[in-house]
Amino acid sequence: MTLNIEKDVLMLMLERMWRIRHFELKLTEMYGAGEIGGVHLYIGQEAVAVGACAAMDDSDYIAGNHRSHGHPIAKGANLKKAMAEIFGRIDGYCKGKGGSMHLADFSVGILGESGIVASSVPVATGAALASKLEGKKFVSAVFFGDGASNQGACHESMNLASVWNLPTIFICENNQYAVTTSYRDTVAVEHISDRAQAYNMPGVLVDGQDAIAMYEATREAVRRARNGEGPTLIEALTYRFEEHSLGLEKIRKSVYREDKEIDEWRLRDPLEILTKNIVDTGMATQAECDAVSTAVQVEVEEAAEFARNSPFPDESELYKDMFSSEMPVV
Amino acid sequence: MTLNIEKDVLMLMLERMWRIRHFELKLTEMYGAGEIGGVHLYIGQEAVAVGACAAMDDSDYIAGNHRSHGHPIAKGANLKKAMAEIFGRIDGYCKGKGGSMHLADFSVGILGESGIVASSVPVATGAALASKLEGKKFVSAVFFGDGASNQGACHESMNLASVWNLPTIFICENNQYAVTTSYRDTVAVEHISDRAQAYNMPGVLVDGQDAIAMYEATREAVRRARNGEGPTLIEALTYRFEEHSLGLEKIRKSVYREDKEIDEWRLRDPLEILTKNIVDTGMATQAECDAVSTAVQVEVEEAAEFARNSPFPDESELYKDMFSSEMPVV
């Protein structure tokens, strides 16, 4: 078996997936210690964002959602600034104003995560519009969930991107639940990717646990988009290994998914799958792969220290950033 | 050739179509005379609402849109009350508060027209939800345009009706333009009915100039709905013979449809098509059909007189109907 993908891409994907994993394991620990509040973990879905972003350039844009650490880290976000933001500190990406759900780094094309479900889908579509209007080549991708796919915003954006032939990539992360509700109870169609037909664009169903599959599907979507061939809808079938958000298990009363199902999906850990692929094809050794994880762990610890030591935003920050220039305080 | 449809249904359809036609010809005349303001004419599309409503009972519900006289008249609205409403008089359906775009008659299942495009689609879906929750047998249909189909409200409602298996009938009147914009420029898919696949419901493309075809398609949708088999999307391909609204030609600057196209569609007048069908199959004579038109004309003249003679709402009406019981004026 050989892979149609270069080693540096594979290792970059592995590194970014470990970054997400360790970053969020650290968050879980910090949540347990009362250092931070509840956040939405991406653990189990790392291959989706990482595979997709590996197929894009820094000058391409992405937007995300409330499950909000995976996308920016996959696109190249700085762990220190991300962690500091989750701590609500001045050195965070948003100077502490955004928190976990609003990470953004415009400098590397991260247009931001969104707490309102599906709300960033039109925004990402608009970035693609700008690309087309200005005759640029950048593409714009947006990550949203199976639950989000039922929002009108998705319909309107996919239709708009199609009729205007925009370089937008719609990436639906079907982790099969919206909080406690199965997508089988809320999505009228078997596969969300089937809806692409309704917008006259390709709809691709991808194994979301397989970073390489995500990379390849996205690469094709990026090629199309850059080439003026319009948008693509990718459905990544995946699973979140943890609860909807840290802390939710304490208030949730009903069991909505079986332990057996969770256990089975855990066997399809995206990090194990990618590592195995790399090792089996001889692209790198197990030891090389392990070294990536170890190095990232150090990075994450540094980020945690950085976040802890960053000051809280000062009172004088309160009115800043409401507008682009100073306005009289009302 | 024989018709799989009874004579009284055919004659009822013919009558209601003439009602719409003469009612709106009268409105056009009154607009010219400065008696009323601009309204959206349904002329050319009569077969859609009439064919559909003929397949429903009084206890079934419909909701409509800004092209707002055809649906209620097709469902059995009283012409006097409708005309008086368009005149803004106290004897109108809404006591003069609604006007042309908000005709409603809850007593015969007309949940009302809506000026906000696609806004009545969720409402009609909710009436169907009530039918299901209470174990009743009524169905709920909603008329919306090709332009409206791009609204998120349509997506959300069709998905909801499908996953909840509601007795909703979605009737998209594709008259091919939204004001000056061709649906080919705004709807990403060839036929709006194709979108039914995205909601796992039947999608039926019907000749909207043919009342009998509309009747039959709706009859099947009603059967399914009453039988607990869920929603249907019907696309009626049709054409508006007149401008988007009375008066718009004066401010419109660009030509968006060719005279040739208009002329061709005018050859497919739904009244002529139905009459020919009735006469050719021997269900009634041309004279009988003509008599229907003549009788309706008298009815319309009476409605006009009624409207003109009805008083304007009195000042004391202003705060009424904001709430179900009297509230302190603020």
Added chain:
Amino acid sequence: MTEKMFMQALGMGIAEEMRADPKVFLMGEDVRASVYGAAAGLHDEFGDDRILNTPLSENGFFGAAVGAAAVGMRPVVETLTSFMWVGMDQLVSQAAKMRYMFGGQATLPVVYRAVMYYGGGSAAHHSDRSYPVFMNIGGLKVVTPGTPADAKGLMKTAIRDDDPVIIFEDGTLLGTRGDVPDEPDFFVPFGVANILREGTDVTLVAIAGSVPHALAAAKELASEGVSVEVIDPRTLVPLDKETILSSVAKTGRLVVADPAAKVCSAASEIMSIVGEEAFWDLQAPMQKAASKQVHIPFAQSLEKLVYPSKEGIAESIRKTLD
């Protein structure tokens, strides 16, 4: 009377009304699991047919509730204030306007339960306090319970009401406790303010989550010899103007504590009424103790500066006494 949490009181109110009338049903995202708390136990008692988990389609299901209500059901819809923007068209164009524009034909007994999470680091996308918006729009009753007893009593009144109601459930109050009447015939009427504390020097109108802070401030001022009358309007539409105006007639001073952003807030409205209708009673400038006009920042060091606090309210009261 039993001591209950505000959140439980809301649930009690819903449960009692669901028992009383089979036309009442609850719908929303993850309501079966009661992710937001107040619906705990309802799914067990009432089952799938009356507790409906919806897709993530606020505009769609807000509107479906309108339609169901229009033909005779009594839906209770759960959401968060910040998700209402997504379904705004159905709230404004249909729920609020339908009755009027159809000349009274539509009766819409639908309740929207809008949870307001704020104050705990939920950041800009999850922290709206949007009742002033709905006050301006009109056609919707706007309810802001300030105590557990009111949470139950106003919820029950809302469900029995024949008009569309939005009940704003203040997240900062959900965990507060208080005596709640057990009787199923306990209802709190709309349009009747609650005088939480009588006083003679200053009228302090307190809305939703500012109620506890207002009471604390009043207590502090009492120790300084200032007698503060604390009034919770309980419903903003309809608003019990009379109670506020008579209090100002007595005290000559007005402070309004309002967790909403201050511009065009409920506080603005109440001050405009008093400035027009009770001007001659006023002995000092009115004071607006509302939230600062910013989006909600995540960092606690900033967020805590935004809302009216006990200290802020006390300071506003003192200003009226200068």
Added chain:
Amino acid sequence: MTEKMFMQALGMGIAEEMRADPKVFLMGEDVRASVYGAAAGLHDEFGDDRILNTPLSENGFFGAAVGAAAVGMRPVVETLTSFMWVGMDQLVSQAAKMRYMFGGQATLPVVYRAVMYYGGGSAAHHSDRSYPVFMNIGGLKVVTPGTPADAKGLMKTAIRDDDPVIIFEDGTLLGTRGDVPDEPDFFVPFGVANILREGTDVTLVAIAGSVPHALAAAKELASEGVSVEVIDPRTLVPLDKETILSSVAKTGRLVVADPAAKVCSAASEIMSIVGEEAFWDLQAPMQKAASKQVHIPFAQSLEKLVYPSKEGIAESIRKTLD
């Protein structure tokens, strides 16, 4: 200076800015045909690439404008106030909040042109005057031109502004005429009120479509020997408080004429400011001459009762003199 209609002045402003900056483009439903008037001629001059007809998807294209602005374009979006409810989430959650919640990273030079049709029998679904809602929400600049010159000058400033702006184009003013500067460097700054008429007895703040009625009322009162100062704030966010407060310091009396529904209106806000910050200057109760708190009825016999008219405003002025 050339005499122009308000509607033409809006179009001039857009055209000049499109000429000046290739990043400016116009999008909306049927803008190529200029169904609402102000975009007349733009398609001929700027072509398909810069004048975009959108599908009927307000939430989608309002948000697309945000995204395009976030990466450097300067979209101008045409819509009606009443359609904004449909796209409310993108206006509130994205346009208004993005900059703040991302700590200043997002610069969003997007202009929403919200035409306000009312007064001509458009009925409840087409007659909203919703600027107070956006004043409460925050993060959006709120512009309400009252004269043709301001229509042009504020439009140009809006397009050059780096923040999201909603410009409310009052339908009752679209046909009014006035002198409009021809110079392409004519800009009307935000946050600077326009004193339309100086006076010493009463301050009359007039918003959007109430400007002509206010001027007519002031004229009428002048003939009765009352000197009315008429102030058009021009922008409600930012609001030129100082001009209003200094006028009240001089006159001691305040009337606010506002076509928005009166509860939580711009009038409420301005009165709350004056009641707090200029209380000691006031010599009489403030008067709110805003629209009645009803949806807009279709019948002219009813609709004409709703809005502040010359007579209504004059009556309010007289009340301050009692």
